[in-house]
Amino acid sequence: MAYNQVTPEIIAQLEKIAPGRVITGTDINPDYGRDEMPIYGTRMPDVAIDVLTTEEVSEIMKLCYANNIPVTTRGAGTGLVGGAVPMMGGVVICTSKMNQILSWNDEHFGVVIQPGVILQDLQQAALKRGLMYPPDPGNKLSTVGGNVSTNAGGMRAIKYGTTKTYVRGMTVVLPDGRILKIGENVEKTSMGYNIVQLITGSEGTLGVITELVLKLIKAPKIAISVLAPFEELNTALQAVPKVFQSSFRPTALEFFERDILIMSEEYIGKAVWPRDIKGTPIQAYLLMIFDGETMDELDPILEKLTDFMLEQGAMDVMIADTPTKIKDIWDARGVFLDVIFESARLYDENDVVVPINRIAEFVKFFWDEAKQYDFGVNYLGHAGDGNLHIFAVSNDMDEEEFKVQVAKWMTSMYQKAKELKGELTGEHGVGGGKVEYFQEYVGDIAYELHRQIKLAFDPKNILNPGKVCFSYEELGLAPANV
Numbered sequence: 046m047a048y049n050q051v052t053p054e055i056i057a058q059l060e061k062i063a064p065g066r067v068i069t070g071t072d073i074n075p076d077y078g079r080d081e082m083p084i085y086g087t088r089m090p091d092v093a094i095d096v097l098t099t100e101e102v103s104e105i106m107k108l109c110y111a112n113n114i115p116v117t118t119r120g121a122g123t124g125l126v127g128g129a130v131p132m133m134g135g136v137v138i139c140t141s142k143m144n145q146i147l148s149w150n151d152e153h154f155g156v157v158i159q160p161g162v163i164l165q166d167l168q169q170a171a172l173k174r175g176l177m178y179p180p181d182p183g184n185k186l187s188t189v190g191g192n193v194s195t196n197a198g199g200m201r202a203i204k205y206g207t208t209k210t211y212v213r214g215m216t217v218v219l220p221d222g223r224i225l226k227i228g229e230n231v232e233k234t235s236m237g238y239n240i241v242q243l244i245t246g247s248e249g250t251l252g253v254i255t256e257l258v259l260k261l262i263k264a265p266k267i268a269i270s271v272l273a274p275f276e277e278l279n280t281a282l283q284a285v286p287k288v289f290q291s292s293f294r295p296t297a298l299e300f301f302e303r304d305i306l307i308m309s310e311e312y313i314g315k316a317v318w319p320r321d322i323k324g325t326p327i328q329a330y331l332l333m334i335f336d337g338e339t340m341d342e343l344d345p346i347l348e349k350l351t352d353f354m355l356e357q358g359a360m361d362v363m364i365a366d367t368p369t370k371i372k373d374i375w376d377a378r379g380v381f382l383d384v385i386f387e388s389a390r391l392y393d394e395n396d397v398v399v400p401i402n403r404i405a406e407f408v409k410f411f412w413d414e415a416k417q418y419d420f421g422v423n424y425l426g427h428a429g430d431g432n433l434h435i436f437a438v439s440n441d442m443d444e445e446e447f448k449v450q451v452a453k454w455m456t457s458m459y460q461k462a463k464e465l466k467g468e469l470t471g472e473h474g475v476g477g478g479k480v481e482y483f484q485e486y487v488g489d490i491a492y493e494l495h496r497q498i499k500l501a502f503d504p505k506n507i508l509n510p511g512k513v514c515f516s517y518e519e520l521g522l523a524p525a526n527v
Protein backbone atom coordinates (compact mmCIF):
# COMPACT_ATOMS: atom_id res chain seq x y z
CA MET A 46 0.00 0.00 0.00
CA ALA A 47 1.58 3.27 -1.11
CA TYR A 48 0.39 6.33 0.74
CA ASN A 49 1.28 9.78 -0.45
CA GLN A 50 2.81 12.64 1.47
CA VAL A 51 0.74 15.68 2.37
CA THR A 52 2.02 18.33 -0.05
CA PRO A 53 1.79 22.13 0.29
CA GLU A 54 -0.88 22.02 -2.45
CA ILE A 55 -3.00 19.61 -0.41
CA ILE A 56 -2.55 21.75 2.70
CA ALA A 57 -3.77 24.75 0.68
CA GLN A 58 -6.87 22.80 -0.36
CA LEU A 59 -7.49 21.65 3.22
CA GLU A 60 -7.20 25.27 4.34
CA LYS A 61 -10.01 26.15 1.92
CA ILE A 62 -12.19 23.44 3.43
CA ALA A 63 -11.51 24.34 7.09
CA PRO A 64 -10.17 27.92 7.07
CA GLY A 65 -7.95 28.75 10.03
CA ARG A 66 -8.24 25.25 11.52
CA VAL A 67 -5.58 23.39 9.59
CA ILE A 68 -2.53 23.02 11.80
CA THR A 69 0.87 21.83 10.62
CA GLY A 70 4.39 21.11 11.86
CA THR A 71 5.38 22.18 15.34
CA ASP A 72 2.09 24.04 15.82
CA ILE A 73 0.34 20.70 16.20
CA ASN A 74 -0.47 19.82 19.80
CA PRO A 75 2.08 17.13 20.83
CA ASP A 76 -0.78 15.11 22.35
CA TYR A 77 -2.05 14.42 18.84
CA GLY A 78 0.83 12.02 18.34
CA ARG A 79 -0.12 9.69 21.19
CA ASP A 80 -2.87 8.32 23.35
CA GLU A 81 -2.71 7.07 26.94
CA MET A 82 -0.73 3.95 26.03
CA PRO A 83 2.42 5.28 24.33
CA ILE A 84 4.14 1.88 24.52
CA TYR A 85 2.21 0.98 21.34
CA GLY A 86 3.94 3.76 19.43
CA THR A 87 3.78 7.51 18.98
CA ARG A 88 3.87 9.56 15.82
CA MET A 89 2.87 13.09 14.97
CA PRO A 90 0.51 13.67 12.03
CA ASP A 91 1.60 15.92 9.17
CA VAL A 92 -1.60 17.91 9.49
CA ALA A 93 -4.25 18.21 12.21
CA ILE A 94 -7.66 19.66 11.47
CA ASP A 95 -10.22 20.79 14.03
CA VAL A 96 -13.39 19.98 12.14
CA LEU A 97 -16.76 21.64 12.72
CA THR A 98 -19.25 20.05 10.34
CA THR A 99 -20.12 16.81 8.57
CA GLU A 100 -19.68 18.55 5.21
CA GLU A 101 -16.14 19.62 6.08
CA VAL A 102 -15.25 16.08 7.08
CA SER A 103 -16.73 14.85 3.82
CA GLU A 104 -14.63 17.28 1.77
CA ILE A 105 -11.47 16.35 3.69
CA MET A 106 -12.10 12.64 3.15
CA LYS A 107 -12.78 13.13 -0.57
CA LEU A 108 -9.47 14.96 -0.91
CA CYS A 109 -7.47 12.43 1.10
CA TYR A 110 -9.12 9.50 -0.62
CA ALA A 111 -8.32 10.88 -4.06
CA ASN A 112 -4.70 11.43 -3.00
CA ASN A 113 -4.12 8.26 -0.95
CA ILE A 114 -3.41 10.10 2.26
CA PRO A 115 -3.95 8.29 5.57
CA VAL A 116 -6.48 9.85 7.95
CA THR A 117 -6.97 9.12 11.64
CA THR A 118 -9.88 10.39 13.70
CA ARG A 119 -9.20 11.59 17.20
CA GLY A 120 -11.62 12.26 20.03
CA ALA A 121 -9.96 13.10 23.35
CA GLY A 122 -7.05 10.69 22.91
CA THR A 123 -7.77 8.82 26.14
CA GLY A 124 -7.73 5.45 24.36
CA LEU A 125 -5.54 2.65 25.73
CA VAL A 126 -4.67 0.71 22.57
CA GLY A 127 -3.06 3.33 20.32
CA GLY A 128 -6.29 3.67 18.31
CA ALA A 129 -6.15 7.42 17.72
CA VAL A 130 -2.42 7.55 17.01
CA PRO A 131 -1.65 8.34 13.35
CA MET A 132 1.12 5.79 13.00
CA MET A 133 1.24 6.30 9.24
CA GLY A 134 1.36 10.07 9.53
CA GLY A 135 -1.00 11.99 7.23
CA VAL A 136 -4.04 13.84 8.55
CA VAL A 137 -5.63 13.78 11.98
CA ILE A 138 -9.26 14.83 12.10
CA CYS A 139 -9.94 16.11 15.59
CA THR A 140 -13.57 16.15 16.70
CA SER A 141 -13.16 18.07 19.96
CA LYS A 142 -14.76 21.24 18.54
CA MET A 143 -17.81 19.27 17.31
CA ASN A 144 -19.09 19.30 20.86
CA GLN A 145 -22.71 20.41 20.64
CA ILE A 146 -25.73 18.62 22.02
CA LEU A 147 -28.07 19.22 19.09
CA SER A 148 -31.51 18.15 20.27
CA TRP A 149 -33.33 16.28 23.01
CA ASN A 150 -36.36 14.07 22.70
CA ASP A 151 -37.36 13.62 26.34
CA GLU A 152 -40.63 11.90 25.52
CA HIS A 153 -38.89 9.27 23.49
CA PHE A 154 -35.70 9.15 25.55
CA GLY A 155 -33.35 10.25 22.83
CA VAL A 156 -30.63 12.81 22.24
CA VAL A 157 -28.76 13.87 19.12
CA ILE A 158 -25.19 15.02 19.63
CA GLN A 159 -21.99 15.80 17.80
CA PRO A 160 -19.21 13.24 18.38
CA GLY A 161 -16.88 15.55 20.32
CA VAL A 162 -19.29 16.02 23.23
CA ILE A 163 -17.43 15.11 26.41
CA LEU A 164 -18.94 12.15 28.25
CA GLN A 165 -19.40 13.96 31.56
CA ASP A 166 -21.09 16.91 29.82
CA LEU A 167 -23.65 14.58 28.26
CA GLN A 168 -24.18 12.69 31.53
CA GLN A 169 -24.70 15.92 33.48
CA ALA A 170 -26.95 17.54 30.89
CA ALA A 171 -29.11 14.39 30.80
CA LEU A 172 -29.35 14.28 34.59
CA LYS A 173 -30.64 17.86 34.66
CA ARG A 174 -33.59 16.58 32.62
CA GLY A 175 -34.15 13.60 34.92
CA LEU A 176 -32.56 11.32 32.33
CA MET A 177 -29.49 9.13 32.36
CA TYR A 178 -26.95 8.24 29.70
CA PRO A 179 -25.85 4.96 31.34
CA PRO A 180 -22.47 4.16 29.70
CA ASP A 181 -19.87 5.19 32.25
CA PRO A 182 -16.28 4.44 31.20
CA GLY A 183 -13.74 5.61 33.77
CA ASN A 184 -12.40 8.54 31.78
CA LYS A 185 -15.18 11.13 31.96
CA LEU A 186 -13.21 13.50 29.70
CA SER A 187 -13.32 11.11 26.77
CA THR A 188 -15.61 12.03 23.88
CA VAL A 189 -18.83 10.20 23.23
CA GLY A 190 -17.67 9.69 19.63
CA GLY A 191 -14.59 7.91 21.01
CA ASN A 192 -16.79 5.90 23.38
CA VAL A 193 -19.00 4.79 20.52
CA SER A 194 -16.00 3.97 18.33
CA THR A 195 -14.53 1.72 21.03
CA ASN A 196 -17.86 0.48 22.37
CA ALA A 197 -16.65 1.70 25.74
CA GLY A 198 -17.78 -0.22 28.80
CA GLY A 199 -17.33 1.01 32.33
CA MET A 200 -18.69 -0.02 35.67
CA ARG A 201 -22.41 0.26 35.00
CA ALA A 202 -22.25 -2.22 32.11
CA ILE A 203 -23.48 -5.13 34.22
CA LYS A 204 -26.86 -3.55 34.76
CA TYR A 205 -27.22 -1.22 31.80
CA GLY A 206 -25.00 -2.66 29.07
CA THR A 207 -22.11 -1.07 27.20
CA THR A 208 -22.16 1.97 24.90
CA LYS A 209 -23.58 0.03 21.95
CA THR A 210 -26.86 -0.47 23.83
CA TYR A 211 -27.44 3.28 23.59
CA VAL A 212 -26.51 3.93 19.95
CA ARG A 213 -29.61 4.18 17.80
CA GLY A 214 -28.30 6.01 14.78
CA MET A 215 -25.45 8.01 13.39
CA THR A 216 -24.14 10.16 10.58
CA VAL A 217 -20.87 8.80 9.27
CA VAL A 218 -18.52 10.09 6.61
CA LEU A 219 -17.20 7.12 4.68
CA PRO A 220 -13.54 6.97 3.64
CA ASP A 221 -14.36 8.20 0.12
CA GLY A 222 -16.29 11.16 1.51
CA ARG A 223 -19.86 9.91 1.06
CA ILE A 224 -22.18 10.86 3.90
CA LEU A 225 -24.14 7.98 5.39
CA LYS A 226 -27.05 8.75 7.69
CA ILE A 227 -28.37 5.60 9.28
CA GLY A 228 -30.67 4.66 12.15
CA GLU A 229 -33.50 6.56 13.80
CA ASN A 230 -34.55 7.26 17.35
CA VAL A 231 -36.62 4.10 17.65
CA GLU A 232 -36.46 1.29 20.15
CA LYS A 233 -36.01 -1.59 17.73
CA THR A 234 -35.14 -2.35 14.15
CA SER A 235 -34.84 -5.47 12.08
CA MET A 236 -33.92 -3.70 8.89
CA GLY A 237 -31.08 -5.32 6.99
CA TYR A 238 -27.57 -5.66 8.31
CA ASN A 239 -26.99 -3.68 11.46
CA ILE A 240 -24.56 -1.11 10.11
CA VAL A 241 -24.99 1.18 13.12
CA GLN A 242 -23.73 -1.55 15.41
CA LEU A 243 -21.00 -2.52 12.96
CA ILE A 244 -19.56 0.98 13.02
CA THR A 245 -19.98 1.11 16.79
CA GLY A 246 -16.76 -0.38 18.14
CA SER A 247 -14.98 -0.23 14.78
CA GLU A 248 -12.30 2.07 16.24
CA GLY A 249 -12.36 4.69 13.51
CA THR A 250 -11.51 2.22 10.74
CA LEU A 251 -14.80 2.29 8.80
CA GLY A 252 -15.86 5.94 8.85
CA VAL A 253 -15.75 9.22 10.72
CA ILE A 254 -18.78 9.59 12.99
CA THR A 255 -20.06 13.16 12.83
CA GLU A 256 -23.43 12.85 14.57
CA LEU A 257 -24.99 10.38 16.99
CA VAL A 258 -28.57 9.51 17.89
CA LEU A 259 -28.43 8.07 21.40
CA LYS A 260 -30.89 6.41 23.70
CA LEU A 261 -31.35 7.63 27.26
CA ILE A 262 -33.23 6.16 30.21
CA LYS A 263 -35.04 7.67 33.16
CA ALA A 264 -32.44 8.43 35.82
CA PRO A 265 -32.73 6.41 39.03
CA LYS A 266 -33.16 8.76 41.99
CA ILE A 267 -30.83 7.03 44.44
CA ALA A 268 -27.52 5.19 44.20
CA ILE A 269 -26.02 3.52 47.27
CA SER A 270 -22.50 2.10 47.47
CA VAL A 271 -21.72 -1.06 49.42
CA LEU A 272 -18.24 -2.12 50.41
CA ALA A 273 -17.45 -5.69 51.45
CA PRO A 274 -13.90 -6.38 52.66
CA PHE A 275 -12.49 -9.91 52.60
CA GLU A 276 -9.60 -11.64 54.29
CA GLU A 277 -8.56 -13.22 51.02
CA LEU A 278 -9.20 -12.66 47.34
CA ASN A 279 -10.56 -16.09 46.43
CA THR A 280 -13.39 -15.84 48.93
CA ALA A 281 -14.32 -12.45 47.49
CA LEU A 282 -14.28 -13.71 43.90
CA GLN A 283 -16.25 -16.85 44.72
CA ALA A 284 -19.03 -14.62 46.01
CA VAL A 285 -19.36 -12.78 42.67
CA PRO A 286 -21.41 -15.27 40.59
CA LYS A 287 -23.53 -15.98 43.66
CA VAL A 288 -24.52 -12.31 43.82
CA PHE A 289 -26.29 -12.73 40.49
CA GLN A 290 -27.55 -16.24 41.23
CA SER A 291 -29.21 -14.79 44.30
CA SER A 292 -31.06 -12.27 42.11
CA PHE A 293 -29.25 -9.15 43.30
CA ARG A 294 -28.98 -6.61 40.48
CA PRO A 295 -26.02 -4.37 41.25
CA THR A 296 -25.34 -1.44 38.95
CA ALA A 297 -21.63 -2.00 39.47
CA LEU A 298 -19.56 -4.75 41.07
CA GLU A 299 -15.84 -4.06 41.26
CA PHE A 300 -13.02 -5.89 42.98
CA PHE A 301 -9.46 -5.07 43.86
CA GLU A 302 -6.69 -6.05 46.19
CA ARG A 303 -5.18 -4.16 49.10
CA ASP A 304 -2.03 -2.92 47.34
CA ILE A 305 -3.70 -0.83 44.63
CA LEU A 306 -6.02 0.72 47.18
CA ILE A 307 -3.12 1.81 49.35
CA MET A 308 -1.36 3.30 46.33
CA SER A 309 -4.53 5.21 45.42
CA GLU A 310 -5.13 6.56 48.88
CA GLU A 311 -1.55 7.78 49.02
CA TYR A 312 -2.10 9.43 45.63
CA ILE A 313 -5.22 11.33 46.72
CA GLY A 314 -3.73 11.99 50.17
CA LYS A 315 -6.73 10.64 52.05
CA ALA A 316 -7.23 7.27 53.73
CA VAL A 317 -10.92 6.48 54.06
CA TRP A 318 -11.11 2.77 53.36
CA PRO A 319 -10.68 0.26 56.16
CA ARG A 320 -7.45 -1.75 55.94
CA ASP A 321 -8.01 -4.06 58.89
CA ILE A 322 -11.02 -5.39 60.73
CA LYS A 323 -10.40 -6.11 64.40
CA GLY A 324 -6.70 -6.47 63.74
CA THR A 325 -7.08 -8.80 60.74
CA PRO A 326 -5.72 -7.30 57.53
CA ILE A 327 -8.12 -6.94 54.60
CA GLN A 328 -6.69 -8.42 51.39
CA ALA A 329 -9.52 -7.84 48.91
CA TYR A 330 -12.59 -5.69 48.47
CA LEU A 331 -15.85 -5.96 46.58
CA LEU A 332 -17.41 -2.60 45.86
CA MET A 333 -20.99 -2.45 44.63
CA ILE A 334 -23.55 0.13 43.64
CA PHE A 335 -27.28 -0.39 43.87
CA ASP A 336 -29.65 2.15 42.40
CA GLY A 337 -33.38 2.66 42.55
CA GLU A 338 -36.20 5.10 43.14
CA THR A 339 -36.60 5.21 46.93
CA MET A 340 -34.86 4.01 50.08
CA ASP A 341 -37.99 2.00 50.84
CA GLU A 342 -37.21 0.01 47.73
CA LEU A 343 -33.48 -0.32 48.44
CA ASP A 344 -33.47 -0.91 52.22
CA PRO A 345 -34.75 -4.51 52.12
CA ILE A 346 -32.29 -5.31 49.30
CA LEU A 347 -29.39 -3.90 51.32
CA GLU A 348 -30.44 -5.82 54.41
CA LYS A 349 -30.62 -9.04 52.46
CA LEU A 350 -27.31 -8.26 50.76
CA THR A 351 -25.59 -7.65 54.11
CA ASP A 352 -26.62 -11.07 55.40
CA PHE A 353 -25.69 -12.65 52.10
CA MET A 354 -22.21 -11.10 51.99
CA LEU A 355 -21.45 -12.10 55.56
CA GLU A 356 -22.52 -15.66 54.69
CA GLN A 357 -20.09 -15.54 51.75
CA GLY A 358 -17.23 -14.71 54.10
CA ALA A 359 -17.13 -10.91 54.02
CA MET A 360 -15.46 -9.51 57.13
CA ASP A 361 -18.00 -6.70 57.27
CA VAL A 362 -20.47 -4.89 55.03
CA MET A 363 -20.34 -1.11 54.91
CA ILE A 364 -23.01 1.00 53.32
CA ALA A 365 -22.21 4.46 51.97
CA ASP A 366 -25.47 6.33 51.71
CA THR A 367 -24.46 9.98 52.00
CA PRO A 368 -22.87 12.02 49.21
CA THR A 369 -19.69 12.52 51.25
CA LYS A 370 -19.24 8.85 52.09
CA ILE A 371 -19.93 7.84 48.50
CA LYS A 372 -17.51 10.42 47.15
CA ASP A 373 -14.79 9.34 49.59
CA ILE A 374 -15.11 5.71 48.56
CA TRP A 375 -15.17 6.35 44.83
CA ASP A 376 -12.41 8.97 44.82
CA ALA A 377 -9.87 6.27 45.66
CA ARG A 378 -11.33 3.83 43.12
CA GLY A 379 -11.57 6.55 40.44
CA VAL A 380 -7.84 7.25 40.38
CA PHE A 381 -6.59 3.67 40.09
CA LEU A 382 -5.46 4.05 36.48
CA ASP A 383 -3.99 7.52 37.02
CA VAL A 384 -1.94 6.12 39.88
CA ILE A 385 -0.55 3.41 37.63
CA PHE A 386 0.21 5.85 34.80
CA GLU A 387 1.94 8.30 37.09
CA SER A 388 3.88 5.85 39.21
CA ALA A 389 5.48 3.90 36.36
CA ARG A 390 7.78 5.06 33.56
CA LEU A 391 6.89 2.03 31.43
CA TYR A 392 3.51 0.36 31.38
CA ASP A 393 1.46 -1.94 29.20
CA GLU A 394 -2.00 -3.28 29.82
CA ASN A 395 -4.42 -5.95 28.80
CA ASP A 396 -8.15 -5.84 29.32
CA VAL A 397 -9.22 -9.41 28.80
CA VAL A 398 -12.65 -10.52 29.82
CA VAL A 399 -13.27 -13.99 31.25
CA PRO A 400 -16.44 -15.67 32.58
CA ILE A 401 -17.10 -14.34 36.08
CA ASN A 402 -16.77 -17.78 37.65
CA ARG A 403 -13.23 -18.11 36.21
CA ILE A 404 -11.79 -14.77 37.44
CA ALA A 405 -10.03 -16.32 40.44
CA GLU A 406 -8.34 -18.93 38.27
CA PHE A 407 -7.21 -16.28 35.83
CA VAL A 408 -5.85 -13.99 38.53
CA LYS A 409 -3.83 -16.82 40.06
CA PHE A 410 -2.52 -17.70 36.62
CA PHE A 411 -1.20 -14.26 35.73
CA TRP A 412 0.37 -13.71 39.16
CA ASP A 413 2.14 -17.07 38.93
CA GLU A 414 3.31 -16.33 35.39
CA ALA A 415 4.55 -12.85 36.32
CA LYS A 416 6.97 -14.27 38.90
CA GLN A 417 9.47 -15.14 36.18
CA TYR A 418 9.72 -11.55 34.91
CA ASP A 419 11.36 -8.35 36.13
CA PHE A 420 8.39 -6.00 35.83
CA GLY A 421 5.78 -5.34 38.51
CA VAL A 422 2.04 -5.97 38.22
CA ASN A 423 -0.92 -3.78 39.14
CA TYR A 424 -4.47 -4.71 38.34
CA LEU A 425 -8.12 -4.18 39.06
CA GLY A 426 -11.26 -5.69 37.74
CA HIS A 427 -14.90 -5.26 36.92
CA ALA A 428 -15.84 -8.39 38.87
CA GLY A 429 -19.43 -8.22 37.72
CA ASP A 430 -18.56 -8.81 34.07
CA GLY A 431 -15.16 -10.53 34.28
CA ASN A 432 -13.28 -7.67 32.62
CA LEU A 433 -9.82 -7.18 34.10
CA HIS A 434 -7.27 -4.41 33.61
CA ILE A 435 -3.88 -5.97 34.21
CA PHE A 436 -0.81 -3.77 33.99
CA ALA A 437 2.86 -4.61 33.68
CA VAL A 438 4.81 -1.70 35.16
CA SER A 439 8.44 -0.77 35.53
CA ASN A 440 10.59 2.20 36.41
CA ASP A 441 13.99 0.66 35.97
CA MET A 442 13.83 -1.80 33.08
CA ASP A 443 15.27 -1.06 29.66
CA GLU A 444 12.32 -0.33 27.35
CA GLU A 445 13.17 -3.01 24.80
CA GLU A 446 13.66 -5.64 27.46
CA PHE A 447 10.38 -4.56 29.07
CA LYS A 448 8.58 -5.01 25.74
CA VAL A 449 10.10 -8.45 25.16
CA GLN A 450 9.21 -9.73 28.63
CA VAL A 451 5.75 -8.19 28.60
CA ALA A 452 4.98 -9.68 25.17
CA LYS A 453 5.68 -13.16 26.56
CA TRP A 454 3.53 -12.53 29.60
CA MET A 455 0.70 -11.07 27.53
CA THR A 456 0.80 -14.01 25.12
CA SER A 457 0.48 -16.47 27.97
CA MET A 458 -2.43 -14.48 29.42
CA TYR A 459 -4.22 -14.29 26.10
CA GLN A 460 -3.83 -18.04 25.66
CA LYS A 461 -5.19 -18.65 29.13
CA ALA A 462 -8.11 -16.27 28.69
CA LYS A 463 -9.00 -18.05 25.44
CA GLU A 464 -8.80 -21.41 27.15
CA LEU A 465 -11.23 -20.08 29.77
CA LYS A 466 -13.59 -19.02 26.95
CA GLY A 467 -12.81 -15.36 27.44
CA GLU A 468 -12.15 -12.55 24.97
CA LEU A 469 -9.13 -10.47 24.04
CA THR A 470 -10.56 -7.11 25.06
CA GLY A 471 -13.60 -6.24 27.11
CA GLU A 472 -13.75 -2.50 26.44
CA HIS A 473 -10.54 -0.88 25.21
CA GLY A 474 -10.48 -2.36 21.72
CA VAL A 475 -7.79 -3.81 19.47
CA GLY A 476 -6.36 -0.53 18.12
CA GLY A 477 -2.76 -0.78 16.98
CA GLY A 478 -1.59 -2.48 20.17
CA LYS A 479 -3.32 -5.82 19.97
CA VAL A 480 -3.53 -6.55 16.25
CA GLU A 481 -0.97 -9.34 16.57
CA TYR A 482 -3.19 -11.25 19.00
CA PHE A 483 -6.48 -10.56 17.27
CA GLN A 484 -6.28 -13.06 14.41
CA GLU A 485 -5.50 -15.96 16.66
CA TYR A 486 -8.31 -14.96 18.95
CA VAL A 487 -11.11 -14.62 16.44
CA GLY A 488 -9.89 -17.36 14.09
CA ASP A 489 -9.04 -17.22 10.41
CA ILE A 490 -12.57 -17.00 9.06
CA ALA A 491 -13.68 -14.13 11.30
CA TYR A 492 -10.36 -12.37 10.71
CA GLU A 493 -10.80 -12.59 6.95
CA LEU A 494 -14.38 -11.32 7.24
CA HIS A 495 -13.15 -8.36 9.26
CA ARG A 496 -10.71 -7.52 6.49
CA GLN A 497 -13.32 -7.86 3.79
CA ILE A 498 -15.67 -5.58 5.73
CA LYS A 499 -12.89 -3.06 6.21
CA LEU A 500 -12.11 -3.07 2.50
CA ALA A 501 -15.80 -2.81 1.57
CA PHE A 502 -15.89 0.48 3.49
CA ASP A 503 -12.35 1.56 2.70
CA PRO A 504 -10.90 -0.12 -0.41
CA LYS A 505 -7.78 2.05 -0.27
CA ASN A 506 -7.25 1.41 3.44
CA ILE A 507 -6.67 5.09 4.18
CA LEU A 508 -8.75 5.39 7.34
CA ASN A 509 -6.81 4.58 10.49
CA PRO A 510 -4.52 2.10 8.71
CA GLY A 511 -2.74 -0.50 10.79
CA LYS A 512 -5.52 -0.82 13.35
CA VAL A 513 -7.74 -3.77 14.30
CA CYS A 514 -7.28 -6.17 11.35
CA PHE A 515 -4.39 -4.86 9.23
CA SER A 516 -0.99 -4.53 10.86
CA TYR A 517 1.53 -1.80 10.02
CA GLU A 518 4.06 -4.35 8.85
CA GLU A 519 1.68 -6.12 6.53
CA LEU A 520 0.69 -2.85 4.89
CA GLY A 521 4.35 -2.58 3.97
CA LEU A 522 4.78 0.47 6.11
CA ALA A 523 7.48 1.40 8.54
CA PRO A 524 5.98 3.61 11.21
CA ALA A 525 8.56 6.00 12.56
CA ASN A 526 8.56 5.48 16.28
CA VAL A 527 6.94 2.12 17.00
Ligand SMILES: Cc1cc2nc3c(=O)[nH]c(=O)nc-3n(C[C@H](O)[C@H](O)[C@H](O)COP(=O)(O)OP(=O)(O)OC[C@H]3O[C@@H](n4cnc5c(N)ncnc54)[C@H](O)[C@@H]3O)c2cc1C
Nearest residue numbers: 120121122123124128182183188190191192198249254472
Ligand atom coordinates in the same frame (compact mmCIF):
# COMPACT_ATOMS: atom_id res chain seq x y z
C1 LIG B 1 -7.91 6.80 33.23
C2 LIG B 1 -8.63 6.08 32.12
C3 LIG B 1 -9.77 5.32 32.44
C4 LIG B 1 -10.43 4.64 31.41
N1 LIG B 1 -11.53 3.89 31.76
C5 LIG B 1 -12.20 3.24 30.78
C6 LIG B 1 -13.35 2.45 31.10
O1 LIG B 1 -13.75 2.32 32.26
N2 LIG B 1 -13.98 1.82 30.09
C7 LIG B 1 -13.58 1.94 28.78
O2 LIG B 1 -14.20 1.36 27.89
N3 LIG B 1 -12.49 2.68 28.47
C8 LIG B 1 -11.80 3.33 29.42
N4 LIG B 1 -10.70 4.07 29.09
C9 LIG B 1 -10.25 4.15 27.69
C10 LIG B 1 -10.80 5.37 26.91
O3 LIG B 1 -11.19 6.41 27.76
C11 LIG B 1 -11.95 4.92 26.02
O4 LIG B 1 -11.48 4.02 25.04
C12 LIG B 1 -12.68 6.06 25.32
O5 LIG B 1 -13.85 5.53 24.72
C13 LIG B 1 -11.86 6.77 24.26
O6 LIG B 1 -12.51 7.99 23.91
P1 LIG B 1 -11.67 9.18 23.28
O7 LIG B 1 -12.59 10.30 22.99
O8 LIG B 1 -10.53 9.53 24.16
O9 LIG B 1 -11.19 8.49 21.95
P2 LIG B 1 -9.74 8.44 21.25
O10 LIG B 1 -8.74 7.86 22.18
O11 LIG B 1 -9.47 9.79 20.73
O12 LIG B 1 -10.05 7.46 20.08
C14 LIG B 1 -10.35 6.10 20.34
C15 LIG B 1 -10.69 5.41 19.01
O13 LIG B 1 -11.91 5.93 18.49
C16 LIG B 1 -11.71 6.48 17.20
N5 LIG B 1 -12.59 7.66 17.13
C17 LIG B 1 -12.68 8.68 18.01
N6 LIG B 1 -13.65 9.53 17.61
C18 LIG B 1 -14.16 9.04 16.46
C19 LIG B 1 -15.18 9.48 15.56
N7 LIG B 1 -15.88 10.59 15.77
N8 LIG B 1 -15.42 8.73 14.47
C20 LIG B 1 -14.73 7.60 14.23
N9 LIG B 1 -13.76 7.14 15.04
C21 LIG B 1 -13.48 7.86 16.15
C22 LIG B 1 -10.23 6.77 17.10
O14 LIG B 1 -9.79 6.74 15.76
C23 LIG B 1 -9.65 5.65 17.92
O15 LIG B 1 -9.53 4.48 17.16
C24 LIG B 1 -9.99 4.74 30.08
C25 LIG B 1 -8.87 5.52 29.79
C26 LIG B 1 -8.18 6.16 30.79
C27 LIG B 1 -6.98 6.97 30.42
